[in-house]
Amino acid sequence: MCGIAALFAYRDAAPAVERAELDAIAERMRPRGPDAGGVWLSGDGRVGLAARRLAIIDLSPEGDQPMHDVNGELHIVFNGEIYNHAELRARLQRFGVQFRSTSDTEVLLELYRHDGARMIELLRGMFAFAIWDARARRMFVGRDPYGIKPLYVADDGATFRAASTVKALLAGGRVSRAVDPAGAAGFFLTGSVPEPFTIFDAVKPVEPGSSFFVDERGPSPPRRFYSVAATFARALDQETIADLVAPSALLRELVVESLQYHLVADVPVGAFLSAGIDSTTLVALTHEAKHAAPRCVTLQFDVARGTEADEAPLAERFARDIGAPHTTRLVTRDEVVADLPRFFDAMDQPTIDGTNTWFVSKAAAEAGLKVAISGVGGDELFGSYPSFRDVPRMVRMNAVPPVGAVAAKLMRNPKAKHFTLGRTWAGAYLLKRGLFMPDDLPQLLGRDVADEGLKRLDLLCRIDANLAPDPGTAFGRVATLEAAMYMRNQLLRDTDWASMAHSLEVRTPLVDAALTRQLAPLLLANGAKCKRYFAESPRPPLPEWLRTRPKRGFGVPLAQWMELAADGTSTRMRSWSRVVWERFF
Amino acid sequence: MKILVLCTDAYGGHGGIALYTRDLIEALAAEGDVVAIPRVVRHELEPIPPNVTFVAEAARNMRAYMRAVGRAVRERFDLVVCAHVNLLPVARMFRCKTVLWIYGIEAWKPTRRGAALVRGVQGVASISDITCERFLNWSCFAGPTFLVPNAIHPERYGMRPRNEALVQRWSLAGKRVLLTLGRIVAAERYKGFDEVIEVLPSLPDDVVYLAAGGGSDLPRLQAKARDLRVAERVVFTGPVDEREKADLYNLADVYVMPSRGEGFGFVFLEALACGVSVIGSRHDGGREALRNGELGLLVDPSNPAEIRTAILDVLAQPRREVPAGLAHFTFDNFQPRVHSLLGELIDEI
Numbered sequence: 001m002c003g004i005a006a007l008f009a010y011r012d013a014a015p016a017v018e019r020a021e022l023d024a025i026a027e028r029m030r031p032r033g034p035d036a037g038g039v040w041l042s043g044d045g046r047v048g049l050a051a052r053r054l055a056i057i058d059l060s061p062e063g064d065q066p067m068h069d070v071n072g073e074l075h076i077v078f079n080g081e082i083y084n085h086a087e088l089r090a091r092l093q094r095f096g097v098q099f100r101s102t103s104d105t106e107v108l109l110e111l112y113r114h115d116g117a118r119m120i121e122l123l124r125g126m127f128a129f130a131i132w133d134a135r136a137r138r139m140f141v142g143r144d145p146y147g148i149k150p151l152y153v154a155d156d157g158a159t160f161r162a163a164s165t166v167k168a169l170l171a172g173g174r175v176s177r178a179v180d181p182a183g184a185a186g187f188f189l190t191g192s193v194p195e196p197f198t199i200f201d202a203v204k205p206v207e208p209g210s211s212f213f214v215d216e217r218g219p220s221p222p223r224r225f226y227s228v229a230a231t232f233a234r235a236l237d238q239e240t241i242a243d244l245v246a247p248s249a250l251l252r253e254l255v256v257e258s259l260q261y262h263l264v265a266d267v268p269v270g271a272f273l274s275a276g277i278d279s280t281t282l283v284a285l286t287h288e289a290k291h292a293a294p295r296c297v298t299l300q301f302d303v304a305r306g307t308e309a310d311e312a313p314l315a316e317r318f319a320r321d322i323g324a325p326h327t328t329r330l331v332t333r334d335e336v337v338a339d340l341p342r343f344f345d346a347m348d349q350p351t352i353d354g355t356n357t358w359f360v361s362k363a364a365a366e367a368g369l370k371v372a373i374s375g376v377g378g379d380e381l382f383g384s385y386p387s388f389r390d391v392p393r394m395v396r397m398n399a400v401p402p403v404g405a406v407a408a409k410l411m412r413n414p415k416a417k418h419f420t421l422g423r424t425w426a427g428a429y430l431l432k433r434g435l436f437m438p439d440d441l442p443q444l445l446g447r448d449v450a451d452e453g454l455k456r457l458d459l460l461c462r463i464d465a466n467l468a469p470d471p472g473t474a475f476g477r478v479a480t481l482e483a484a485m486y487m488r489n490q491l492l493r494d495t496d497w498a499s500m501a502h503s504l505e506v507r508t509p510l511v512d513a514a515l516t517r518q519l520a521p522l523l524l525a526n527g528a529k530c531k532r533y534f535a536e537s538p539r540p541p542l543p544e545w546l547r548t549r550p551k552r553g554f555g556v557p558l559a560q561w562m563e564l565a566a567d568g569t570s571t572r573m574r575s576w577s578r579v580v581w582e583r584f585f
Numbered sequence: 586m587k588i589l590v591l592c593t594d595a596y597g598g599h600g601g602i603a604l605y606t607r608d609l610i611e612a613l614a615a616e617g618d619v620v621a622i623p624r625v626v627r628h629e630l631e632p633i634p635p636n637v638t639f640v641a642e643a644a645r646n647m648r649a650y651m652r653a654v655g656r657a658v659r660e661r662f663d664l665v666v667c668a669h670v671n672l673l674p675v676a677r678m679f680r681c682k683t684v685l686w687i688y689g690i691e692a693w694k695p696t697r698r699g700a701a702l703v704r705g706v707q708g709v710a711s712i713s714d715i716t717c718e719r720f721l722n723w724s725c726f727a728g729p730t731f732l733v734p735n736a737i738h739p740e741r742y743g744m745r746p747r748n749e750a751l752v753q754r755w756s757l758a759g760k761r762v763l764l765t766l767g768r769i770v771a772a773e774r775y776k777g778f779d780e781v782i783e784v785l786p787s788l789p790d791d792v793v794y795l796a797a798g799g800g801s802d803l804p805r806l807q808a809k810a811r812d813l814r815v816a817e818r819v820v821f822t823g824p825v826d827e828r829e830k831a832d833l834y835n836l837a838d839v840y841v842m843p844s845r846g847e848g849f850g851f852v853f854l855e856a857l858a859c860g861v862s863v864i865g866s867r868h869d870g871g872r873e874a875l876r877n878g879e880l881g882l883l884v885d886p887s888n889p890a891e892i893r894t895a896i897l898d899v900l901a902q903p904r905r906e907v908p909a910g911l912a913h914f915t916f917d918n919f920q921p922r923v924h925s926l927l928g929e930l931i932d933e934i
């Protein structure tokens with residue numbers, strides 16, 4: 001886990017890469033990698049790589065970055081973890097490759113030499129990397145299937161720049177800070193800036209599950225190697241496979257396998273623990289997989305103490321029952337207010353979320369952890385959000401036009417007048433997940449910015465594009481949209497910056513392309529029942545008092561502490577978004 | 586000692602389970618007298634070992650089966666080996682110490698009354714750990730369990746030159762051959778035929794796929810090969826004569842079966858016994874047949890990139906040899922394994 005940067009002055013007319021720019025970019029990412037740092041410039045000054053390192057696999061200096069091969073032909077900066085690096089290493093060794101370290105970074109380097117661009121399809125992990133291939137004078141850039149690890153690029157037509165964070169790219173001083181109206185509109189519509197935009201016009205995210213080359217002509221179009229929609233579409237004719245094994249047994253096998261990969265580390269791996277099914281089941285299965293329970297961290301908010309919203313007593317009871325070392329970390333309003341300046345400084349792009357991860361990561365770091373596993377992604381995988389019920393229902397209701405129109409009039413929610421948007425899957429999803437509606441934007445951004453932003457954003461088309469090829473079932477469609485929109489643009493992005501601000505690596509065993517591929521037939525066949533099967537998968541199954549507890553969100557009572565106005569929604573997130581917008585810039 | 590074996594098929598049966606049961610009966614016969622009552626006899630009987638009474642007429646119909654069972658009930662047995670979960674109600678009629686033998690998918694999911702019937706069993710022997718784990722998950726069986734993997738008779742296989750008649754029959758001259766052998770029926774789509782056909786377009790043109798076996802799902806697979814424009818590179822052999830099996834394996838450069846439903850995958854052992862490099866699945870019994878990767882490469886059957894890469898890797902390093910590790914599964918090791926485990930079971934019982 002690191003912060004990386006790669007610069008390539010690919011046009012002859014472009015000025016050479018400056019060390020000062022690389023240094024500034026790397027310095028902005030220091031919390032992402034406090035253990036070591038390095039900068040490399042090619043002899044001709046056309047290419048520069050920089051990295052900050054949080055050492056987790058191979059703690060020795062042999063794993064430092066930028067890393068170079070013995071011939072000086074290949075150079076890499078890499079952020080993330082390759083969980084199957086040992087298998088890939090063994091395979092390369094069968095072909096005679098000799099390694100100098102035990103680091104996964106070196107495996108990437110040699111895998112690229114052996115398999116070229118298709119190497120990316122063999123990786124199991126979370127990753128973003130850039131490899132400078134001096135032989136071909138081109139840079140190979142790639143990002144993991146779900147976009148767990150961030151990577152942003154800025155291309156001015158002469159120099160290509162890439163870095164782990166938007167703010168780091170800006171810190172180099174050569175990238176424009178002009179706000180992208182599409183990013184701004186996207187933030188107010190969804191609560192986060194939806195890819196393929198960022199809040200700054202000159203900066204774009206690398207598409208998750210894709211790779212591309214940059215040569216003297218500039219970046220090539222990205223090649224997609226993974227899509228959630230295609231995964232579900234492929235599973236449609238695999239019903240017989242879903243029916244072979246009892247669901248809880250299959251879930252147990254595959255999640256334990258995912259955990260075994262995600263627990264690969266040369267430092268202790270802890271866990272975030274709430275009283276929800278995902279985190280408790282993961283901790284129980286980790287206990288079985290490693291024959292020892294991980295150190296667990298739970299948040300407790302002073303305003304929630306003694307109420308039903310307080311998860312700490314249940315988490316403590318669960319941890320005690322399975323013998324896990326456990327820390328409950330109390331968070332007070334004063335601490336939240338005191339942390340806000342640092343919180344907004346670390347926030348890489350505007351978002352209405354991230355506070356929960358900020359504090360639980362802070363608590364984990366205080367407990368001495370460098371790595372923690374999280375149950376994030378479980379709701380998307382097992383279909384436990386209300387959207388899995390409500391989005392198909394909206395689409396069904398809108399299939400009968402008078403019903404949609406009447407519902408629009410009767411509902412009190414401020415989004416209700418747009419109810420007929422729900423005649424398409426994209427529209428229904430936006431209605432369910434949206435923060436503001438398009439006609440609210442002029443008031444928030446001014447009419448010109450709102451109009452331009454909405455036009456460029458074209459959000460409904462972008463949401464809809466995620467559904468190609470058609471995942472085939474209502475469950476598959478909503479699961480795809482949740483993974484491609486909410487999880488990618490908000491959950492995973494916020495998890496990254498909010499944890500890295502505390503030099504903590506968060507691992508997500510339930511956000512794993514291999515796991516989704518393996519489970520897809522079962523998920524399509526069983527839908528939201530899979531959550532119950534998941535809770536039954538440990539031996540013994542989760543206790544009844546945890547399994548039957550109503551689902552609750554894992555959120556910081558921000559609105560209450562900040563005394564925010566309700567502004568039409570029960571969560572008061574619309575008001576919080578205005579605060580974020582003001583404080584971010 | 587007198588042992589009753591209740592089985593689906595054994596002598597006169599084709600396929601991995603029939604073969605396994607024959608080996609099991611032979612191993613048990615070294616211990617005492619064995620009476621075996623099959624449900625199915627489809628082919629000519631192989632030689633029956635001494636000490637074994639194989640009640641072939643029981644397979645004629647249900648009445649004949651129940652008559653055979655009725656006769657057996659009047660006898661006294663020291664042990665009943667019940668070789669299928671669905672035969673547990675029959676085993677129960679004997680009011681005798683019972684060992685349930687499990688092979689694969691028949692034991693991976695709860696069966697009607699299965700959990701209740703299993704409670705009357707004193708031991709469970711499984712062909713693989715994965716089958717045992719999946720069985721325990723639903724049955725909650727708390728008694729002793731034992732691992733008794735398949736046996737291979739290497740002398741029936743061996744490396745040999747390609748059979749020219751088969752090469753000509755299937756136009757394999759100058760081609761590199763991938764092979765999968767299995768029943769091609771809708772209920773067994775877990776074999777991995779689909780997955781191999783899907784990666785074929787990304788493999789070199791001289792690589793052809795021998796999809797060996799017959800079944801009702803053939804037209805669907807043929808259509809898939811046409812859709813992917815690899816129809817001319819896929820040979821559907823139809824049902825394979827047992828006598829041609831060793832020659833069939835010897836045609837292959839790679840035996841590849843990225844399956845998800847094999848309890849063990851005896852075909853892997855057969856291919857290895859012919860010196861063929863093997864690619865199996867990480868997510869079913871194939872993993873154990875290949876001894877966690879010691880005897881062949883393991884892939885995630887849901888990942889086409891892994892399957893493709895494994896095939897290319899094997900083709901890049903062609904090697905024909907019977908691996909020494911195959912000895913772990915020879916009948917010479919199977920027999921004492923059965924007897925020692927059975928001895929433990931009987932003591933336990």
